[in-house]
Amino acid sequence: MSTPCFSVKFYNTENHREDTELHGDITPEMIHLCYYDSPIGTLRIITNERSITKIQFAFDLKDSINTLEAGTPLLKETVRQLNEYFTGIRQAFSLPLDLQGTDFQMRTWKALCDIPYGETRSYKQIAETVGCQKGCRAVGLANNRNPFPIIVPCHRVIGANGELTGYAGGLDVKKQLLDIEFGWKK
Secondary structure (H helix, E strand, C coil): CCCCEEEEEEEECCCCCECCCCCCCCEEEEEEEEEEEECCEEEEEEECCCCEEEEEECCCCCCCCCCECCCCHHHHHHHHHHHHHHCCCCCCCCCCECCCCCHHHHHHHHHHHCCCCCCCEEHHHHHHHCCCCCCHHHHHHHHHCCCCCCCCCHHHEECCCCCCCCCCCCHHHHHHHHHHHHHHHC
């Protein structure tokens, strides 16, 4: 199956936040989109010239996409690393991410990246790791705002009772990701 890739000129503001309104100093920047048909569903990968800016679950796609076969080197590398992850070859990613968030979100996302492949941590454990003992809900909100599911592995965070809770892709996808990791780790 082909991986649909697009390149689109997009106007970004000075602080590089995506914005279609023309105001202030705006320079055109090329963004690139790729729809990756993964074992857990279609993922929308968005990059600029330097880094990945977002990965989204593209559950809204009802039909296959006719597109170019070409993609940028970064999109191709992202798809290659995701393929390796889904086949158990890769346990960590080495991709340039345009990670933007609050100080708390950044600390939380770093803590997620420190969870070893095939292991889980509770929201409480992550809250303690980032220095906010009573911040379980805040960790959940930071997870919900994670722009890079799978790569920044928020699927590895579970409830204190060991149950699966909350995931942008749905609990069935969270379970699939954990099953993939537990299966390959054996």
